[in-house]
Amino acid sequence: MTPLASPPLAPWDDHGLRLTMSTSDTIVAAATPAGRSALAIVRVDGPLAAAIASAALARKTPLAEKTSTLGIWRNQEGEAIDQVVAVLWHAGRSFTGNDSLEITCHGNPLLVRRLTEDCLARGGRIAEPGEFTRRSYLAGRIDLTQAEAVADLIHASSERALASARRMLAGELGRHVARWTDRTLQILAELEAHIDFPEEDLPAEDPLGPAARLIEIASELSGYARTAKHDGALRTGLRVAVVGAPNAGKSSLLNALAGADRAIVSPEAGTTRDYLEAPVAGLPLAVTAIDTAGLRDGGSMLENLGMARSLEQARGAHLLLLVVDASAEPPALPADLVALLDPVRTLIVANKSDLPAHRAQQDFLPQIAKLSACLLDGRDAEALRAKLGEFLIAKEIAPGAEDLVVSVRHAEALARAATALSEAAGHLKAPIQTELAAAQGRVALDALGEIVGRIDNERMLDKLFASFCIGK
Ligand SMILES: Nc1nc2c(ncn2[C@@H]2O[C@H](COP(=O)(O)OP(=O)(O)OP(=O)(O)O)[C@@H](O)[C@H]2O)c(=O)[nH]1
Numbered sequence: 001m002t003p004l005a006s007p008p009l010a011p012w013d014d015h016g017l018r019l020t021m022s023t024s025d026t027i028v029a030a031a032t033p034a035g036r037s038a039l040a041i042v043r044v045d046g047p048l049a050a051a052i053a054s055a056a057l058a059r060k061t062p063l064a065e066k067t068s069t070l071g072i073w074r075n076q077e078g079e080a081i082d083q084v085v086a087v088l089w090h091a092g093r094s095f096t097g098n099d100s101l102e103i104t105c106h107g108n109p110l111l112v113r114r115l116t117e118d119c120l121a122r123g124g125r126i127a128e129p130g131e132f133t134r135r136s137y138l139a140g141r142i143d144l145t146q147a148e149a150v151a152d153l154i155h156a157s158s159e160r161a162l163a164s165a166r167r168m169l170a171g172e173l174g175r176h177v178a179r180w181t182d183r184t185l186q187i188l189a190e191l192e193a194h195i196d197f198p199e200e201d202l203p204a205e206d207p208l209g210p211a212a213r214l215i216e217i218a219s220e221l222s223g224y225a226r227t228a229k230h231d232g233a234l235r236t237g238l239r240v241a242v243v244g245a246p247n248a249g250k251s252s253l254l255n256a257l258a259g260a261d262r263a264i265v266s267p268e269a270g271t272t273r274d275y276l277e278a279p280v281a282g283l284p285l286a287v288t289a290i291d292t293a294g295l296r297d298g299g300s301m302l303e304n305l306g307m308a309r310s311l312e313q314a315r316g317a318h319l320l321l322l323v324v325d326a327s328a329e330p331p332a333l334p335a336d337l338v339a340l341l342d343p344v345r346t347l348i349v350a351n352k353s354d355l356p357a358h359r360a361q362q363d364f365l366p367q368i369a370k371l372s373a374c375l376l377d378g379r380d381a382e383a384l385r386a387k388l389g390e391f392l393i394a395k396e397i398a399p400g401a402e403d404l405v406v407s408v409r410h411a412e413a414l415a416r417a418a419t420a421l422s423e424a425a426g427h428l429k430a431p432i433q434t435e436l437a438a439a440q441g442r443v444a445l446d447a448l449g450e451i452v453g454r455i456d457n458e459r460m461l462d463k464l465f466a467s468f469c470i471g472k
């Protein structure tokens, strides 16, 4: 078979950004990571997909749609590359909207390379990062929030991040945006009618009705925009610093949270000098616990170096777990640490509950929430982890299971739309300026459109999809 003609390459602008990425050529990429595995997948998308599969698998007719076809993939010289399973989706019914082919081969990088090279020789070109998803978006199969969710789903490192990506991918934010858009359009239509026929009164309650409705939408938008504060908790996880006086049981707590014997525990005060980290087990969020050196006034030079590191970790953490030996007199903590103990991001773990409690403990930092625990063995570990998870949600450090968390990009557009709607509402109060209100309404609609990608912005799209992996 003669090679099919290569489509022309898309032009590049002077910043190296591909401004017009053709959707009519056939793109090829491995969809699975480089390395050895049982199986690997090569994806082919575009008008040549069906012909490439038929030719390489020596079929006279196109492969049956959405049906797995087992066969030997041969290159154009007739050499067998691998036994593969190929599945073809027809244009209009695939993820990308084009003819789309998935070839599953054995997971050897050499086989993946040869398969890819053969598809290129047959007229394909290597896909840009995120180009399959971009095609799906451009074909109108998914909106921009769903395209972003594909990347989020792949990169999610906790159950909660997965759940959030799943909801985005299912189009939850897109549906909200559609409803906000409809409501704003309805109000705008009423205002435009008033502009076109100024002698007619604004309908019904005139003009506070529309103003109140605009404010209502603006406050919903602001509410959703605020959820972006949890974006970091989902993407990079949370850091919890375990701090307190020497020998309070900090390393015991780290081990309990990690569900593993990670840090050295000993009756000697000053055991931990450097800080050490471990992931907290069994939480739906990615939480890293950091064990630190005990903090007390005075101490040797080495201890002081360790303490400086502890404070540094405490400052950078989302939450402080202050471990206290509840059987002893409350500790005299250095002022630098006390200054960091605010009730919103501190939880006291009153340890050694197996021993009689010291009377003075009840007056120790009464404004800060306390949890009683025994960290001698693993008996309280699971309950502690669960309570830690609850505390993070209660103090809004982490999102709850019901929260839809929007990204920083969504939040910025939501906030812009909310501001425009509030301004529009302002123009509907005396002196009433309906034209200005309508103009702000349109600003809000544009901002909402950006969230789902109805407003075309080629550069924004380039930036967004460039952060994807190739093959997605
Ligand atoms: N009785 C009792 N002893 C405990 C409990 N938790 C920890 N200990 C003991 O307290 C001692 C100190 O524990 P660590 O976890 O090493 O304390 P730490 O705060 O990390 O100490 P440094 O690293 O030296 O600052 C060890 O002997 C532990 O076995 C507890 O709940 N009850």
Ligand SMILES: [Mg+2]
Residues within 6 Å of the ligand: 250, 251, 252, 263, 264, 265, 271, 272, 291, 292
């Ligand atoms: Mg320790």
